[in-house]
Amino acid sequence: MSAVLIAKDSKVTLHFTLTLPDGNVIDSTLERGHPGSFTMGDGTLLSGFEAALVGLKAGDKHSAEVTPEGAFGQPNPNNVQTFPREQFKDMELELGLMLSFADASQSELPGVVKRITDEVVEVDFNHPLAGKTITFDVEIVDVA
Structure with missing residues (x-):
């Protein structure tokens, strides 16, 4: 049996940590003690974060640099x-x-x-993280 790879409409459970270039952690499921879950393409995650997940499977760990364009945009x-x-x-x-x-x-x-x-x-009124490159560290718990 082959592992299910993350694609559009996949139901994904994962641990993640978002970090700024200076090392400050913005958000992390590890601090909350339980993983997050969402469906790919449902709008829960910004495009750059979703793109970093495509093709991963349960058990994978991955780190991606997400540019402002894929995250919170450039300041306007x-x-x-x-x-x-x-x-x-x-x-x-x-x-x-x-x-x-x-x-x-x-x-x-x-x-x-x-x-x-x-x-x-x-x-x-710009998002506080506009213009920032974010490091997105993930550990995929489950894919359905």
């Missing part, structure tokens, strides 16, 4: 917005503070404070 300068300081009247602001805004459809939109002056507050 249009996603940095400037607001009048008075809009944040009584708030205690500091650089790096994550704020929650409502978009046009009233969905939550997180933004990070990048600059504060007496007149304006600059907020970056």
Whole structure:
């Protein structure tokens, strides 16, 4: 009997660790103590992470460098917005503070404070990992 290889629509159970180039761990199933499961192509994983899994089988360990284009994208300068300081009247602001805004459809939109002056507050709505290459270390537990 041959091993089932990961392909589109495969049900995959795996342990993974996501690491930045400086060695900081972003996320890991090992820290949670149980593997994650998903179906290839269901949108759970970003394209670069899925592409790194194709052809692997249960028991395989693999490490892949996923570029920003396959992960969280490149930062978009249009996603940095400037607001009048008075809009944040009584708030205690500091650089790096994550704020929650409502978009046009009233969905939550997180933004990070990048600059504060007496007149304006600059907020970056890019994903915090935009522009980063991510190391994706996986151990495949099961493929169905």
